[in-house]
Amino acid sequence: DQRETYLETLHNHYLQGFVVDKVLFENKTDHQHLIIFENKVFGRVMALDGIIQTTEADEFIYHEMLAHVPILAHGDAKRVLIIGGGDGGMLREVLKHPQVEHVTMVEIDQQVVDMCREYLPNHSKGAFDDSRTHLVIADGVDFVNTTQEQFDVIISDSTDPVGPGEVLFSSRFYDGCKRCLKDGGILVTQNGVSYMQLSEVTTTYQRLTPYFKDVSFYSAAVPTYIGGIMTFAWATNNTQLRAQSSADIAKHFKASAIQTRYYNPEIHCGSFALPQYIHQAL
Ligand code: AG3
16 A cells, blocks of 8 residues: 555554645654654544544544533533634634624644644634634633632643643642632533543542542543543543533533534443442542
8 A cells, every 4th residue: 555644643552544635734843753644544634743633524523522522511601711723623613603692712833723724724714803702812721720710610621641641630620620610610621531541530530530520531542542431531620520411411401502523412421431440440
């Protein structure tokens, strides 16, 4: 096979490969190596430092689950903070909610935003031009520890805990999130593929429990995050929110009138069911 391929380097002895039909952009930014290329199955694919971040074909699963689960569990989120998320897919999903008045997005890498606006326009779909969007180019850890703003929902749409994303899995980050989360607010974070990265689940659990009364995980299978289910951490002081039934969630879902391709109230509730190997690791 003579075709050009891109091999992901996240896992040491297990590789994900894509046939590259065309490289649209490749460069070192001030923070990381960025590539955006075209693949027949997944459409445009974006990777940072050798790790697949998002593809046009399967991004909806990840973005819908990380945005709509906390926002619809909360029921009245007006102010949302996104940490990372430079491609704009998370921003697009958050802005679907009519009751959301203000979204602050703190991304460390301006070039990721610029290049994704150019080469992944279907991720942001105009979200960066929405009057509710406030884009801040800054370090997310510094931001949560210094801002005077308060949020109903915080979404950490980070890279993996290697390179610039590592600090977004630290106690200092979770402490800062607690500081700028309103009473009864919800923090969710991308937490890796649990089968492949189980220590991330245990470490995050240990680091979040000192700060929040209800710490848990929920999951979804995202094909290009290989090796099984992608887990998302969930943390809040309102212990009622996670226990809501799909009928409760359905009321919020209907009222919001959002259109989705993966998320629905049954998925919402079912996604908190975890396999035994995760329970045993906690
Ligand atoms: N951020 C999460 C990428 C995680 C990939 N890691 C992995 N396969 N374990 C994606 C950014 C999308 N907005």
